[in-house]
Amino acid sequence: GQHPLDVEFRANLSGNPDASQRNLSIEVLASDLNVAEGFDDYEHTQASGPWTHTPECIHSDDKTEEYCVYTNNSFAHGRGISFFTSPTIAVRIAELSAFTNQSVHDNVNNFEDPPWEVRDIPGKGNGLFATRELHRGDLILADTPVGVLQSDAFFLDYLIGYRYLHTAFDRLPDATKDLVMRTAAHSPGDPYMERINTNAFAGEFEDKPHFFLYPETSLINHDCRPNTLYYHDTSTLIHATYASRTILPGEEITITYINILQPRSERRAVLKQTWKFDCQCSLCSRSTSSNQESDTHIARINHLQTHLSDWSPTSIATPAMAEELIKLYELEGIHAAIGLGHMLAALAYNADGDVSMAKKHARLALKGGVVTDGSREKDEDDLRALRESPMTHWSYLARKIQELEGRMGKGRC
Numbered sequence: 096g097q098h099p100l101d102v103e104f105r106a107n108l109s110g111n112p113d114a115s116q117r118n119l120s121i122e123v124l125a126s127d128l129n130v131a132e133g134f135d136d137y138e139h140t141q142a143s144g145p146w147t148h149t150p151e152c153i154h155s156d157d158k159t160e161e162y163c164v165y166t167n168n169s170f171a172h173g174r175g176i177s178f179f180t181s182p183t184i185a186v187r188i189a190e191l192s193a194f195t196n197q198s199v200h201d202n203v204n205n206f207e208d209p210p211w212e213v214r215d216i217p218g219k220g221n222g223l224f225a226t227r228e229l230h231r232g233d234l235i236l237a238d239t240p241v242g243v244l245q246s247d248a249f250f251l252d253y254l255i256g257y258r259y260l261h262t263a264f265d266r267l268p269d270a271t272k273d274l275v276m277r278t279a280a281h282s283p284g285d286p287y288m289e290r291i292n293t294n295a296f297a298g299e300f301e302d303k304p305h306f307f308l309y310p311e312t313s314l315i316n317h318d319c320r321p322n323t324l325y326y327h328d329t330s331t332l333i334h335a336t337y338a339s340r341t342i343l344p345g346e347e348i349t350i351t352y353i354n355i356l357q358p359r360s361e362r363r364a365v366l367k368q369t370w371k372f373d374c375q376c377s378l379c380s381r382s383t384s385s386n387q388e389s390d391t392h393i394a395r396i397n398h399l400q401t402h403l404s405d406w407s408p409t410s411i412a413t414p415a416m417a418e419e420l421i422k423l424y425e426l427e428g429i430h431a432a433i434g435l436g437h438m439l440a441a442l443a444y445n446a447d448g449d450v451s452m453a454k455k456h457a458r459l460a461l462k463g464g465v466v467t468d469g470s471r472e473k474d475e476d477d478l479r480a481l482r483e484s485p486m487t488h489w490s491y492l493a494r495k496i497q498e499l500e501g502r503m504g505k506g507r508c
């Protein structure tokens with residue numbers, strides 16, 4: 096599993112240079128949609144599932160790849176949703192609780208009395224500002240995506256992909272289309288594609304890369320030391336953003352668009368390239384010496400995380416490394432990772448046979464909230480098992496045993 100801080104959640108979808116290298120049997124990109132060859136636009140006649148419109152499909156010349164627009168415009172009590180994805184994935188989508196149990200969306204997309212207001216900030220556009228004091232774990236907003244798009248679908252032919260993108264959004268209810276058009280577009284170009292590029296989250300869905308557009312979450316600006324963390328539930332499709340520390344009224348609510356465990360220069364380069372702004376965030380605008388110190392901490396954090404996640408026989412991880420990691424997260428203000436730090440500490444202590452320290456950190460990890468690969472439930476179940484019964488947990492003495500086996504192995508040779 097990957098830690099969320101290791102994942103770039105937002106990335107650029109248009110004009111991917113890899114497209115030409117992909118091994119697809121497709122015609123050369125046609126300059127005019129009307130003369131594009133090699134594609135059959137056709138409608139699926141055996142459409143089934145929760146779709147309110149007939150899926151519209153595109154496929155590669157050799158028919159090994161097919162992608163369709165699937166819309167349900169009553170999704171989430173009338174907000175609607177469109178997918179541009181493969182038929183096999185659409186079958187799986189129809190089975191999600193998001194479609195089989197409408198009540199999962201009873202308390203989302205509700206912005207009647209939010210703990211924030213939208214303000215326009217010079218140089219940043221709109222942003223969210225807290226109107227009440229928020230504490231770690233408080234919900235800031237939860238919304239469902241209006242567009243979910245498999246990136247591969249665009250590699251067949253960008254221009255035709257754009258047309259399907261338009262079909263996907265045009266089929267949504269008018270109020271939802273307005274929400275989409277109210278999100279920012281940082282570059283001129285196709286209005287929908289630019290909104291995806293500026294606002295969408297990139298993630299895996301059914302093991303394939305997809306982009307998710309959440310209209311309200313899109314209002315949150317970036318900070319390299321954000322005061323929130325977020326979870327995406329792949330079953331309900333709800334994206335929920337929570338406070339990761341105390342946020343005072345009037346303070347801007349921020350998330351990170353990038354892996355924040357990179358040095359300042361790299362962070363700024365990605366933000367400039369993908370989101371077209373020069374980052375002046377709380378961290379980036381500190382003095383050079385303060386940033387050099389932070390870069391050193393970040394390098395050390397990456398080093399410690401790597402070792403503490405290493406369960407191979409050659410792992411050199413120790414509980415002391417986990418304690419150092421937690422201190423560094425705190426020192427650097429990486430609040431979202433505190434739960435992860437305690438989880439790594441719980442495992443490191445248990446792997447060393449220190450059951451009482453393992454239990455203590457398992458408790459703190461559960462309290463802090465932890466998500467390593469997008470599945471909070473999985474991590475929490477594992478931590479609860481560790482807290483209840485450390486000696487039967489998979490991690491118990493794991494590194495000690497490996498160390499012993501290593502020594503015995505050497506002895507035998």
Ligand SMILES: C[S@@+](CC[C@H](N)C(=O)[O-])C[C@H]1O[C@@H](n2cnc3c(N)ncnc32)[C@H](O)[C@@H]1O
Pocket residue numbers: 218219220221222277278279281293294313314315316317318370371372373374375376
């Ligand atoms: C997802 S949108 C955020 C909301 C946006 N400000 C709006 O008006 O709707 C991303 C865009 O906001 C701007 N932005 C986000 N964070 C920023 C920051 N820290 N500094 C300057 N601009 C920022 C950039 O133009 C970026 O492409």
